[in-house]
Amino acid sequence: QQGRLSGQVAIVTGASSGIGEATALALSAEGAGVVLVARREERLRELQSRIEAQGGRAEIVVADVADESQARLAVERAVGAFGRVDILVNNAGLMLLGPVTNADTTDWRRMIDVNLLGLMYATHAAVPHMKTQGNGHVVNISSVSGRGASPTSAGYSATKWGVGGFSEGLRQEVRLHGIRVTVIEPGVVATELTNHITHQETKTTYEGRISQMTTLESEDIAAAVLYAVTQPKRVNVNEILIRPLDQG
Ligand code: NDP
Numbered sequence: 001q002q003g004r005l006s007g008q009v010a011i012v013t014g015a016s017s018g019i020g021e022a023t024a025l026a027l028s029a030e031g032a033g034v035v036l037v038a039r040r041e042e043r044l045r046e047l048q049s050r051i052e053a054q055g056g057r058a059e060i061v062v063a064d065v066a067d068e069s070q071a072r073l074a075v076e077r078a079v080g081a082f083g084r085v086d087i088l089v090n091n092a093g094l095m096l097l098g099p100v101t102n103a104d105t106t107d108w109r110r111m112i113d114v115n116l117l118g119l120m121y122a123t124h125a126a127v128p129h130m131k132t133q134g135n136g137h138v139v140n141i142s143s144v145s146g147r148g149a150s151p152t153s154a155g156y157s158a159t160k161w162g163v164g165g166f167s168e169g170l171r172q173e174v175r176l177h178g179i180r181v182t183v184i185e186p187g188v189v190a191t192e193l194t195n196h197i198t199h200q201e202t203k204t205t206y207e208g209r210i211s212q213m214t215t216l217e218s219e220d221i222a223a224a225v226l227y228a229v230t231q232p233k234r235v236n237v238n239e240i241l242i243r244p245l246d247q248g
Pocket of ligand 1 (some may be wrong): 013061063091094141144187191192200
């Protein structure tokens with residue numbers, strides 16, 4: 001497939017739904033070979049078929065990024081199948097909102113394991129390949145909750161704030177190796193993200209709030225990723241914050 005990313009290879013974690021799925025489609029439409037990573041194999045296979053039907057190339061890796069060896073496998077598979085890795089989109093995540101008081105601390109561990117450590121493991125595995133190539137781009141999907149917090153976002157915000165700190169340190173470390181780092185901070189996007197909230201009162205309140213607004217679509221965030229990765233090599237788009245017009 002010909003496009004602005006022809007010859008490049010992108011890994012997208014959390015590609016089985018929402019923002020990751022839209023991002024994989026957008027990168028593929030610009031000619032990138034894509035490696036689709038998530039736990040739900042059936043969803044990944046469906047997406048792989050759609051990409052191939054459009055003339056693209058996709059590999060799937062069924063992996064839980066919270067497991068370091070599985071996160072590493074995703075990168076190894078990209079290098080094995082395509083011989084390189086140009087773009088890593090760390091998108092896999094969970095938003096288990098709820099108050100700190102009486103929180104089920106399992107929620108915190110799950111979010112830290114996926115949103116933060118999963119992203120760090122995949123980056124750790126990809127960066128040496130990018131350094132050898134002398135080019136690469138790490139795109140980390142944070143959130144508006146990585147810059148601000150609300151009474152039910154403390155645990156989630158802790159993980160996304162962590163993504164911001166990790167990304168900024170990484171940016172400074174790898175820039176002279178031709179590796180760019182971008183943090184994307186979406187506001188409310190219509191996806192399956194809210195399905196997993198375990199604190200029922202918070203889930204009901206949040207879903208009620210977003211049902212009143214015109215939210216962003218996953219494609220809007222995919223467009224931001226595409227913007228960052230298609231700039232000339234001299235341009236390091238560090239941060240993109242995007243809210244729906246309806247979000248205060
Ligand atoms: P979805 O729930 O639709 O997508 C989440 C993706 O992450 C799925 O593909 C899921 O796949 C994957 N995932 C979850 N846990 C794991 C795991 N352990 N290993 C591998 N993959 C995993 O939600 P979104 O598309 O909205 O979320 C994507 C990112 O965007 C998240 O990081 C989220 O925090 C962020 N974000 C979303 C916002 C929104 O309003 N929707 C706003 C701001 C940020 P599977 O279950 O198959 O493993």
